[in-house]
Amino acid sequence: MIHDPAEEGKPVSGQTPYLSYSRINRYLHCPEQYRQYYVEKLRLRFVAASLVFGQIVHRTLAGFFQRGEAPVKSFLALWEQVKDAGLGYGQKESWQKFQTSGQALLGKFLREELPRIGNVAAAEKSFELRITSLDLPFVGVIDLIADVDGKRTVVDFKTANAAYQEHEAVLSDQLTAYQLAEPEVEQTALCVLVKTKEPKIEWHVATRSGEDLAEFLAKAEYIGREIADRRFYKRPGKWCSWCDYLPVCVKDEKRIKETLVRIAHTKPNR
Numbered sequence: 001m002i003h004d005p006a007e008e009g010k011p012v013s014g015q016t017p018y019l020s021y022s023r024i025n026r027y028l029h030c031p032e033q034y035r036q037y038y039v040e041k042l043r044l045r046f047v048a049a050s051l052v053f054g055q056i057v058h059r060t061l062a063g064f065f066q067r068g069e070a071p072v073k074s075f076l077a078l079w080e081q082v083k084d085a086g087l088g089y090g091q092k093e094s095w096q097k098f099q100t101s102g103q104a105l106l107g108k109f110l111r112e113e114l115p116r117i118g119n120v121a122a123a124e125k126s127f128e129l130r131i132t133s134l135d136l137p138f139v140g141v142i143d144l145i146a147d148v149d150g151k152r153t154v155v156d157f158k159t160a161n162a163a164y165q166e167h168e169a170v171l172s173d174q175l176t177a178y179q180l181a182e183p184e185v186e187q188t189a190l191c192v193l194v195k196t197k198e199p200k201i202e203w204h205v206a207t208r209s210g211e212d213l214a215e216f217l218a219k220a221e222y223i224g225r226e227i228a229d230r231r232f233y234k235r236p237g238k239w240c241s242w243c244d245y246l247p248v249c250v251k252d253e254k255r256i257k258e259t260l261v262r263i264a265h266t267k268p269n270r
Contacts (some may be wrong), residue, residue, distance in 0.1 A: 019138045021174045035232035036245045045261045046088035053098045054159040065123035071106045104199040120146040127181040151186040154178040158192045169204035176216040179208040
């Protein structure tokens with residue numbers, strides 16, 4: 001049930017290493033965090049409930065668009081499966097609150113947002129791009145390709161505790177990657193399911209120019225080289241306070257043993 005989101009969209013060929021939006025984004029955030037996650041294979045001992053909630057909402061929406069499964073019923077069944085899974089909850093979080101939030105958000109999506117969506121072409125569509133400027137394959141999974149308000153759109157679903165800002169869709173590397181994979185679409189969009197007391201669903205729509213695509217490819221090429229050359233360094237800042245790997249960086253052996261675990265892997269993966 002609980003899977004590693006970083007492993008989604010592996011190349012069909014099985015080739016490793018590879019590039020993806022998630023890998024590029026993590027390296028840009030902190031190269032040392034990338035190393036701990038992808039090279040050392042360290043993970044939280046207790047998976048965050050918010051992460052699993054987002055995965056289940058994604059799985060529920062995919063089941064609806066692919067097979068017509070009832071979203072609320074599907075969500076409730078899947079969320080029930082993780083009730084005793086030992087997830088990590090924040091101070092104001094609980095299994096029941098997430099259940100109530102998911103049920104309300106999906107019901108609202110069906111009533112108010114679904115009428116805007118038509119001509120669904122694909123849901124959870126994997127892609128693998130071979131681009132001449134990149135030494136590695138670039139992979140990913142697109143949540144939805146469909147018409148939104150009559151325009152062909154690639155959609156990425158998000159669950160969040162607060163509303164997104166307009167610039168987040170405009171500058172999203174993830175949406176740029178999706179546009180590369182589906183060059184014929186008219187626009188890209190973030191559909192954000194906001195877990196507020198009164199559930200909200202927001203659409204943030206953006207387009208991509210050829211210049212935007214070229215800029216992203218240049219970034220991907222640079223990051224790919226840095227990873228291949230194993231240039232991993234710490235990028236200290238306020239964000240270290242909420243980084244899973246802070247105990248490693250400050251050499252807190254007690255916290256490392258309490259919070260982290262190394263997952264098995266059979267071959268090096270940069």
